[in-house]
Amino acid sequence: MSDAGTAKSSAGRTVLVLGILAVVAGIIVGFLGGAFRWLLVEAAAWREHLSEWAHGVPLGWLLVVAFGVAGAVFAAALVKLSPRASGSGIQDVEAVYRNQLTIPPLSVVPTRFVGGLASIGSGMVLGREGPTVHMGAALGVGVGRAARLRDEDVRTLSTAMSGAGLAVAFNAPVGGSVFVLEEVAKSASYRLIVPTVLGVGAAIACARLVIGDSPDFAVHDIPVPPLGTLPMFLVFGVLLGLAGALYNVLVMSLMRLNRRMTRFSPIARAGVVGAVIGAVLYIDPLAVGGGDSLTQLLLAGQAFAVPVLVLYLTVRFLMGPLSYSAATPGGLFAPMLALGAIAGTLFGQFVQVFDPSLGTDFVIAMAIVGMSTLFAAVVRSPLTGVALIVEMTAITTVTVPMLVAAGAAVVTAMLVKSPPVYDSLREFMLQGMAPRSPGSIRP
Known part of the structure; x- marks a missing residue:
């Protein structure tokens, strides 16, 4: 041979x-x-x-x-x-x-x-x-x-x-x-x-x-959004690209702040974050946690007043990076999906003001697109985001708007020079560790 x-x-x-x-x-x-x-x-x-x-x-x-x-x-x-x-x-x-x-x-x-x-x-x-x-x-x-x-x-x-x-x-x-x-x-x-x-x-x-083998979110059949609404998804992608860049800045800023607070032990700092989370939990459980319950309500067409949605968006936008800065076990993906769903719902309701004929299904479609788009902006992995949300919702009719919005979000994040969040977190992690000799991967 x-x-x-x-x-x-x-x-x-x-x-x-x-x-x-x-x-x-x-x-x-x-x-x-x-x-x-x-x-x-x-x-x-x-x-x-x-x-x-x-x-x-x-x-x-x-x-x-x-x-x-x-x-x-x-x-x-x-x-x-x-x-x-x-x-x-x-x-x-x-x-x-x-x-x-x-x-x-x-x-x-x-x-x-x-x-x-x-x-x-x-x-x-x-x-x-x-x-x-x-x-x-x-x-x-x-x-x-x-x-x-x-x-x-x-x-x-x-x-x-x-x-x-x-x-x-x-x-x-x-x-x-x-x-x-x-x-x-x-x-x-x-x-x-x-x-x-x-x-x-x-x-x-x-x-x-x-x-079980059911999708994570129960969503009724959503029709394909009208072709004329694609520019709206493009604009939405740009906005979420900017929001994703801001989210990354907030995550890394709080991580650096936590590392500088050496006067207090990591356990004490985590306790302070836990106290804030507990206070918010007492006020409204939907404002804390991974966000699946809130996302499900939005994808089911549950009506929320605009000020309430804005409040959820603001609180969860702040609480996610704050929770992550405590350095306890937990990720960023799931809370981002909830944020994207809230942002999509708000944007869909805004578009409805100018075209009421679009209906509730358009708002739900925008929420679905928001989930994958914010993920694409923050993580810079648009295909992963689209695949995840398609499988989590079992909805394929909004795939084209998802791709359009994700592409716009990624380009926007790149133009404002926002690095992918896990690249930043990896560099931050390595900076905080003692150097080692390259070669073996064994501990």
Whole structure:
């Protein structure tokens, strides 16, 4: 056999091994991520009951504030024991893929799981995808090392399983797969594609045994928006491109401020953020948490007064970066989707003033587009955003407006020189760590 034939045969065997191991890791990620999601749903329901109950007892507000503080403090204490479990985890996965950072220890898995339940479950405006992405990547490392893979192959399997974690977080297998190629690796090869799709498929199949196989959001059939409204989606994309740039500035500014506040311990700083979240939780549970409940109401056509929507938009726009600055386990994706839905609803209602014939379905379509567009502006991964929202809503009739708005948002963010948020967060994370010698990815 020629050298070229030998190389192809070796590459094929590597892809086969990675694919088999990805299925094994995917099964673990699916059940673990599914359990994580199920517990978060239960925590959100309990949190709403707590807020309602507190309004009927003396000093009930104090109990809700204490609940917020306890969740944030407990999560921050866990992060102190396992520092790699702080924040989203996506930037950590990207740094490992680029060999800028050693692989995470398996201790991040229980810390992410329990810490994520504490921080997100207590009402912090954080996303479930950060913990599941990082848990998936760490479990991929564990399986790869157990199989005695080379460091390069361990890194590949870790990257592939990060997509399984994202897929489970949003019940979106295509979105999770595209995320690996567009956001983490920013490249594609069969060596990465095959374990990604096999791992994602196994993870989603197992997760759906826990969380069900329905889309995350129930949306009735939405007709294709009139062709003449496309310019409106283009304008909306530009506005969300500017909003995304501002959101990134706010996230990074609060992260830097938190790092400079060395007079106070990280646990104390997290407690202050938890107290703020608890106070907002007492006033209105829809204003805190990942935002799925609010998003569902908007996508179902629930009517909200414009001042109320503006208030939700303002509060969640501030609470998301503030929650993230506490450095407890939790991501940025899910809160951004809620923000995009609110912004889309507001913009759709504004357009309706000039053309009342568009109806409620147009407003819902704009909300759906807002979810993918703000994601594209902040993360700079438009295809991932579109794929995620199509799968989460099971709506394909607004795909063209989604693409138009996402393209406009990305160009706008680039023109105002707003870097992708995870690039900024990765640089910020690496700046705060001790330098290491390049080469091995082993801890």
